[in-house]
Amino acid sequence: MSKSVRYTSSPLLASKTPVWRSKFIVAGIALAFTGLVGRAAYIQIFDNQFFIDKGKVRFTRTLELPANRGRILDRNGLILASSVPAPSIWAIPEDVEASKPQLAELAKLLGMSLADLNKKLADEDKTFVWIKRQVDDAVAKKIHALGIKGIYQRKEYKRQYPEGETIAHVIGFTNVEDKGQEGIELAFNKELTGRAGSRRVIKDRLGRVVEDIGEQVPPVDGKDLQLSIDSKMQFVAYQKVRDAVIANKALSGSVVMLDAITGEVLAMANYPSYVPDKRENMTGAQLRNRALTDTFEPGSVMKAFTIGLALESGRVTPQTVIQTAPGSINITGTTIRDAHPRGALTVQQVIQVSSNVGTTKIAMEMQAREMWETFSQAGLGQKPQITFPGVVSGRLRPYKTWRPIEQATMSYGYGLSASLFQMARAYTVFGHDGQILAATLLKSDEPAVGVQVFSSNTAAEVRKMLEMAAGPGGTGQKAQTLGYSVGGKTGTAYKQVGKDYGTEKDRKYRGWFVGMAPIDKPRVIVAVMIDEPSAGKRYGGDVAAPVFSELVQQALRMKGVQPDMSVKPQIITQAVEESL
Amino acid sequence: MTRLNLVLLLAVLASALYLVRTQYESRRLYVELEKAQAESRKLEAENERLQVEKRAQATPLRVEKIAKDKLQMRTATPAITQYVTSREDAVTGANEGAAR
Numbered sequence: 001m002s003k004s005v006r007y008t009s010s011p012l013l014a015s016k017t018p019v020w021r022s023k024f025i026v027a028g029i030a031l032a033f034t035g036l037v038g039r040a041a042y043i044q045i046f047d048n049q050f051f052i053d054k055g056k057v058r059f060t061r062t063l064e065l066p067a068n069r070g071r072i073l074d075r076n077g078l079i080l081a082s083s084v085p086a087p088s089i090w091a092i093p094e095d096v097e098a099s100k101p102q103l104a105e106l107a108k109l110l111g112m113s114l115a116d117l118n119k120k121l122a123d124e125d126k127t128f129v130w131i132k133r134q135v136d137d138a139v140a141k142k143i144h145a146l147g148i149k150g151i152y153q154r155k156e157y158k159r160q161y162p163e164g165e166t167i168a169h170v171i172g173f174t175n176v177e178d179k180g181q182e183g184i185e186l187a188f189n190k191e192l193t194g195r196a197g198s199r200r201v202i203k204d205r206l207g208r209v210v211e212d213i214g215e216q217v218p219p220v221d222g223k224d225l226q227l228s229i230d231s232k233m234q235f236v237a238y239q240k241v242r243d244a245v246i247a248n249k250a251l252s253g254s255v256v257m258l259d260a261i262t263g264e265v266l267a268m269a270n271y272p273s274y275v276p277d278k279r280e281n282m283t284g285a286q287l288r289n290r291a292l293t294d295t296f297e298p299g300s301v302m303k304a305f306t307i308g309l310a311l312e313s314g315r316v317t318p319q320t321v322i323q324t325a326p327g328s329i330n331i332t333g334t335t336i337r338d339a340h341p342r343g344a345l346t347v348q349q350v351i352q353v354s355s356n357v358g359t360t361k362i363a364m365e366m367q368a369r370e371m372w373e374t375f376s377q378a379g380l381g382q383k384p385q386i387t388f389p390g391v392v393s394g395r396l397r398p399y400k401t402w403r404p405i406e407q408a409t410m411s412y413g414y415g416l417s418a419s420l421f422q423m424a425r426a427y428t429v430f431g432h433d434g435q436i437l438a439a440t441l442l443k444s445d446e447p448a449v450g451v452q453v454f455s456s457n458t459a460a461e462v463r464k465m466l467e468m469a470a471g472p473g474g475t476g477q478k479a480q481t482l483g484y485s486v487g488g489k490t491g492t493a494y495k496q497v498g499k500d501y502g503t504e505k506d507r508k509y510r511g512w513f514v515g516m517a518p519i520d521k522p523r524v525i526v527a528v529m530i531d532e533p534s535a536g537k538r539y540g541g542d543v544a545a546p547v548f549s550e551l552v553q554q555a556l557r558m559k560g561v562q563p564d565m566s567v568k569p570q571i572i573t574q575a576v577e578e579s580l
Numbered sequence: 581m582t583r584l585n586l587v588l589l590l591a592v593l594a595s596a597l598y599l600v601r602t603q604y605e606s607r608r609l610y611v612e613l614e615k616a617q618a619e620s621r622k623l624e625a626e627n628e629r630l631q632v633e634k635r636a637q638a639t640p641l642r643v644e645k646i647a648k649d650k651l652q653m654r655t656a657t658p659a660i661t662q663y664v665t666s667r668e669d670a671v672t673g674a675n676e677g678a679a680r
Contacts, residue, residue: 084629137629162636209614210607235640483658553657563658 060213061203067194069157069178070222072171072185074231075264075443079162081171081185083178086134086158089143093121093129095150102148109139109146133176134158159185163231165273166238169289170229170441172389173276182287184227184441187387194222226443228264233257236554237267241528244547245271248533254291255529255547256424257555260522263428263437263448266555268292268421293390295417296529299491300354300475300540301514302375302413304430304462307351309374310362312458318348318465324357331408336360351465352474354490356412363411364404371407372399377453378426378436380418385438394418413491420512424527427514430466431522434459463487467519470545479515479545481553483563488515488526488548490540495532508532511540517552518564524555 043051072081089110098106107117110132120129134156135143144153159174161167172183180189199216201209237255245253257267270290274282288294310316327341338357342349350358363371376382381396395417402410409415418426421439428437428450434457435450454462466487470479476490495508512529516522528544528551537543556563647653 079632079635082628082632084632085625137626160632160636162632163639164641166639166641204607208611210610232640235644239641554655557656557658557661562663567658 059202059204060200062198062200063209065197065199065216065219066155066157067196067219068221069159069174069194070192070224072192073224073226074229074234075227075266076230077226078231080167080227080229080231081159081161083157084160085137086156087137087140087153088133088156089131089135089140089151089153091121091129091131091151093123093126093150096121096148097150098148102146106143106146106148106151109142110135159276161276163234164277165275166235166269167229167231168273168276169270169287169291170227170234170268171276173279182389183289184225184388186389188225192222192225195220227441228259228262228266228443229268229441230266230558232558233551233555234267234269237551238269238271238273240547240550241269241530242271244528244530244543247535248530248537248543249535250530250543251532252290253528253530253547254294254420255551256291256421256527257551258424258428258431258437258439258525260428260431260516260525261448262444263425263432263439263450264444265439265441266524267551268441289388289390290531291420291529292384292386292388293392293419295392295394295419296495296510297414297416297493298418298423299413299493299512301423301489301491301512302411302416303351303354303359304466304489305374305378305426306359306363306366306371306411307347307465308429308454308458308462309366309370310347311461312454313366313370315365316347316362318346318461320347321345322347322350322355322358322361324350324355324361327357329357329360331360331364331405332403334405336408348465348468351462351489352468352471354469354475359412360408363408368399368402368407371410372396372402374453375410375416377451378429379422380416380426384419384422384425386421386441388441391421392419394422414493420527420529423512423514424525427516427525427527429453430459430462431516431525432459463516463519463522466515470515475539476513476515476541476545476548478541479513479548479552481517481549483565483567484517484552484556484561485519485565486515486517486549486552487519488513488545490545492538492540509538511538511543513540513544513548515545515548515552517556518561520564523559523561524552526551526555 069083071079071083074080103117104114107114110117112132117131120131123129131151140153143151156176157178159178161171161173163171168183170183172185172187173181174185175181178193180186180192185192197217197219200213202211202213204210237257241253241255244250252271254270255267256265258264259266268289268291270288272286274286307316311318316322321344323344324338325341325343327338329336336356338355340353342353342355345353345355345358347358347362349355350362375396381394383393384391397406397416406415425439426436428439429435432448432450434452434454436453437448437450464487466489467485468474468487469490470476470486470488476488479486479488479490491512491514493510495510510529510531511533512527514525514527516525526548528547530540530543530547533543
């Protein structure tokens with residue numbers, strides 16, 4: 001004590017401290033604490049959301065639960081299109097650390113040259129670059145095993161089409177984002193696409209999910225779509241039309257096969273086609289589903305409807321004789337000719353030999369309105385009720401604008417247009433006892449209810465004529481097939497080139513055949529078209545009818561229809577020694 | 581009084597530690613569940629992929645090619661088909677026996 005400094009000796013401190021000063025300090029500190037406590041209470045109790053949110057951001061994550069795109073199946077449940085995982089490889093160029101052999105291995109796995117790979121990784125400024133999108137799952141695993149730093153994978157799905165080009169026009173394809181771009185994939189994109197779900201989770205330091213918070217929204221997978229197509233018949237159809245197009249050096253060919261009982265589309269094929277997985281260098285022409293999007297003048301195929309109407313209205317009977325000599329007829333200054341002049345023909349024979357003059361003579365006794373109504377009911381000039389992109393309605397002008405010559409040409413199929421699909425559907429009138437069926441691409445289990453166009457009696461009479469047309473003395477004999485009775489109408493038309501049909505030398509043809517089998521109780525209706533055959537043969541009976549024959553043979557066998565015509569059995573009845 | 585407090589303190593401590601353990605265990609199990617679910621998704625995707633592959637291996641094109649080239653089969657026609665109806669099973673069955 002003795003040596004201590006005597007502060008109080010300082011004159012400044014000698015004065016007595018007033019009590020309020022220390023009280024003031026204590027009060028000040030107390031106030032500060034109260035403020036802190038108040039603030040803490042405010043943050044913790046009253047306005048706690050802000051910091052709760054801040055905290056959540058640091059440990060909760062919203063995960064997207066991807067939905068799968070629905071599959072497309074054929075009528076027997078076989079897969080026509082399905083999504084499979086196909087990871088995409090991406091990189092952060094500046095982070096990539098890899099040795100030369102590692103990069104070489106990576107390039108090899110991706111099927112690209114090392115130079116290409118290096119080029120992609122060269123731009124170090126970029127923080128993101130796709131190396132390759134949608135690689136095979138197996139390849140992705142191998143890449144993962146390489147363990148190169150800076151190379152990452154993103155989970156993506158890729159559409160696989162096991163049937164490839166045979167059904168490409170019907171199914172269409174999706175883009176890299178798994179969205180439908182063509183065909184069924186586009187038409188039913190909404191149904192096929194699922195709805196992604198989400199969930200909020202807490203993740204730990206290692207990125208593992210440790211807890212769910214709140215409710216999760218489950219993903220809704222896209223619906224599977226079952227088509228009416230039979231993939232085996234589709235294959236046969238594609239194969240036959242391809243062979244016919246190649247053999248006839250034609251531009252293209254299409255075929256449509258309908259079930260005559262349900263109206264379902266069993267097969268629809270076009271050649272040339274494309275492989276859905278390899279779409280580089282593809283042109284619009286290849287992409288079109290010609291059977292649905294291209295129209296043409298149906299020609300002689302229409303005669304069946306003109307005659308059907310004449311029968312229905314009681315103007316003629318199948319045995320009524322029509323004089324077609326001398327093979328030409330003059331309608332308001334224009335001459336209509338038969339390719340081969342004939343004399344007197346019965347109505348049946350008019351169809352059998354496909355006489356333009358005979359059909360015209362019958363048609364000129366009818367009113368334009370009646371013909372227009374029948375053609376409309378048969379679906380001409382009407383857009384088919386089918387969900388498919390680019391479906392056309394064809395052309396059928398209102399009857400009030402028809403001139404007499406037009407009524408005449410329309411009776412044998414010129415001056416109006418339709419797609420091959422429309423023609424196939426129109427023939428359900430004859431195949432389904434006078435009713436036109438609504439053709440569908442989706443499998444239906446309900447029996448088809450059609451709209452009556454002709455009486456079932458008329459339909460049966462026309463069927464008989466169609467059978468004659470495909471029989472001896474008819475235009476479509478090559479449509480005959482072993483074991484089954486067939487009937488159908490051939491058609492050959494000059495293609496309209498520019499304004500007219502071209503001159504004799506540069507005329508372009510189109511040959512087709514529309515028919516059904518077995519003729520008494522049709523099960524299938526098949527329409528075949530070969531565009532611009534240029535290997536000598538050009539008539540529908542020569543280029544299209546053989547396709548019909550082969551296709552019907554296979555289709556009826558696959559459907560298990562018993563032959564209705566006797567065949568000379570070739571079953572070997574003696575035991576043959578098996579070759580070893 | 582002090583003894584009771586001590587006992588209670590110990591009880592609280594034990595309960596707290598147990599809670600920590602349970603929480604830990606629950607999270608561990610949750611991680612396992614997650615893993616299993618991820619595995620199931622992966623297997624499902626794999627299954628889908630294999631089904632498509634199976635289908636791709638059995639396309640009509642391939643079947644026909646192998647049947648024709650490798651197995652020397654040909655397309656059946658009505659001429660070499662014997663049609664049987666279920667009522668006449670007995671009769672045709674006998675015929676078939678003869679055919680062999």
